[in-house]
Amino acid sequence: MRSLNEFNCNNWKSKFYFIFLLRSLSRYDQKTQLRGVNSMEGLVTQIQGLSGTDSDVLSLQNLLKQADDSLHAESTRLLPFLDQLDPAKHSLGYLYFLEAFTAGPVTNEHASSSVLMIARFISSCVAEQIRLAPDKFISVCKRFKDQVLLLEEPLRGVAPMLTAIRKLQSSSEHLTALHPEFLLLCLLSKCYKTGLSILEEDIFEVDQPRDLFLFCYYGGMISIGHKRFRKALELLHNVVTAPMPTINAIAVEAFKKYILVSLIHNGQFPTNLPKYASSVAQRNLKNLCQPYIELANSYSNGKIADLETYVEANKDKFESDNNLGLVKQAVSSMYKRNIQRLTQTYLTLSLQDIANRVQLNSPKEAEMHVLQMIKDGEIYATINQKDGMVRFLEDPEQYKTCEMIERIDSSIQRLMTVSKKLNVMDELMSCDPLYLAKAGRERQRFDFDDFDNVPQRYNI
């Protein structure tokens, strides 16, 4: 292009040419803008057109993947397009747009409206379509959680997150990355019952080990909050014995709670982790949780006074771990265990005697403890206040009712299902080529034939 100077001459041709150039430049700009908007519009139309059948949706997915970067580039201007799409019919497209839209930083005003939008999307989207892009869905939901927390209204997030989990899961045994987020919301909003419902399901497939650790840890905390100590023990046990290449902080915190719950539920703490726990855990966990191990030792000695002094001395450490409440429950569980032992030896016992034997301060305290235990169903007894006597009764359960038979029957059915699953997995594993290769290399060789190679994959 010639320099402008050359057009300074009063040449009508050059003026014309110059004006023509300017106009074409602006038209170029407009065109690209228009093309940008047009490409969005084109995308929207394509989404609307291709969301009908499954094969269409697959080709749509390819298109969307290619258009992903441009979507992210236009993230601030996607709002009007979102209104054109229907989350129920065009879930996949909507998801891509939504993910790009929420990628940027969000302020408080925007947070509340985007929270609404995401919640509506989650409730109305189609599961099959979003499962084609699980990562996007997960990141959208995670941002949803962040925004809900930003607004300090975790309760708003509980129900949508539950729906999200149900839609993302390929089966009820599948643990997604959203499970721990959901439990976190339940914990923060103190809505434990909803959390418990998810904990009742059995988990077998896991995407990321970190999800499992967090899920079991939060699940343990929820169960503790609901006083379901057996379930808590099971969940925390899973964290502590899971395969771990290196020690992680979640396992350490879980171990601390595991010791305390084990004392409350079983009255004792097994000094060694089971053999199937990872070697990393076996070596390191105890060293990192020394005050709790000391607490467990003191508990097993049986002297309440010593236990209480130890707790007092180390109160700060327990408090900094947020475990002080649990520690106090452990101490009171010791009284309970001592009283339970008395039921094995005595038929009736005076409250004064109970107070003496269990090292309580007065018969009134003994009465309170016994009353609480009767209410919780931990012992069967009647208190005669006139004589100051407690009469211990037998467990009235006779195992003769229909409910009991049903319970036993359903237990048997469940065990059979689990057993079958185990057999299936065993068979699958025996045919797995990786396993066979490893086992084949390390097997004993007694005969000439044993030196043959185990069938490997042949690259023909």
Place this chain on the structure above:
Amino acid sequence: MDGEEDTSNPMMEANGTGGVDEAPLSSTSTRKNRPIISGEPLDIEAYAGLYTGRTKIKRLIFIASRCDNPAMQLEALRMAYDEIKKGENTQLYREVVQKIEGRLGPNYEMDAAWCSTIERKDEQRKEKLESELNAYRTNLIKESIRMGYNDFGDFYYAHGALGDAFKSYIRTRDYCTTSKHIIQMCLNAILVSIEMVQFSNVTSYVSRAELTPEALDPPTVAKLCCASGLAHLEAKKYKLAARKFLEVGPELGNSYSEVIAPQDVATYGGLCALASFDRTELKNKVIDNINFRDFLELVPEVRELINDFYSSHYASCLEYLGNLKPNLMLDIHLYNHVETLYDQIRNKALIQYTLPFVSVDMRMMADAFKTSVSGLEKELEALITDNQIQARIDSHNKILYARHADQRNATFQRVLQTGNEFDQDVRAMLLRANLLKRDCNLKASRKV
């Protein structure tokens, strides 16, 4: 309780004809009618008269160290001194003189001249024995070598060098030709091991001796039974000890006075049996045992207390036990087992008392056992917690109610619990397996 009746030595009477060691007891045979181990303060002279040799001295020293009564102490030490002077053990002599501390007057002081004479004689004898033994060894006459080593063993034993004595006796093993020799070696080894308080050797040599039954005559069999009984007692295996002591035949007589007296056999056997046998065994092996009855005649208090226990007169049984205790604490083999045996006997008595009843009034039971109700309650609580008595205490009315565990309910509970544990374990296992598989797949895909 006391032996005022003038019964002559029943062992001699019962086996008047048979091949029994008819040799009379030592000078205290006139006193044989009074039981020596009884509830009365121990008659030291009579007690010491039961034993000979080194064990007599050791027992006297032990009594002196354990006894509170200074008169008895001095009496024991005096007799020990006299006994040692008859022998050649200067080491024990020094020990006893030190313990006497000059309290017995000038006759019982350190006789240094005697010591040096003995030691000189030692040296000479030892050289002589050594030269003899070397001569025999060069001549390779088995019998002489064996006797040479035996003499050495006897020499060392007399001088208190027990380890060397043991080694010498053992070395005769290679030169033993007849089973009689083997038996002799075993008996010597057993004797020295008992003195050294190494009862593992005792057991092994007893079994070794029992492998040659053709040379075993009844007194030897009895001796071996006593020895193994002592070994079991030391190892706290009271049931086995009782069985062994009860097998000792009357042929023992006084032939094993270097180790044990028949009174001891009766006492140890009786107490261990009472502490460890159940009722049927007690009846069959102790009360109806004719041979053992003769032994028990020597310690009538033990006989009485066994009978009382069997017929449920617990108060008098426990009273006899209490009376016997001070003297039993002076016994060199039994003293550290007395407490355990007594506890076991008392617990058995308590359990046996409650066994036939559905409900027991604890006040009457406390009377029967001569203890307070609260003390009894504590003892019963310990037994119930230990699962030895199946009962529950009604502390308000002070009644003990028998309670039999409901097997059916317990089984149901266990079944449900096992089911839950199985479920939990398998699910956790499947989860872990899936995690491991995922890791393996990741690693494999990374390698590829």
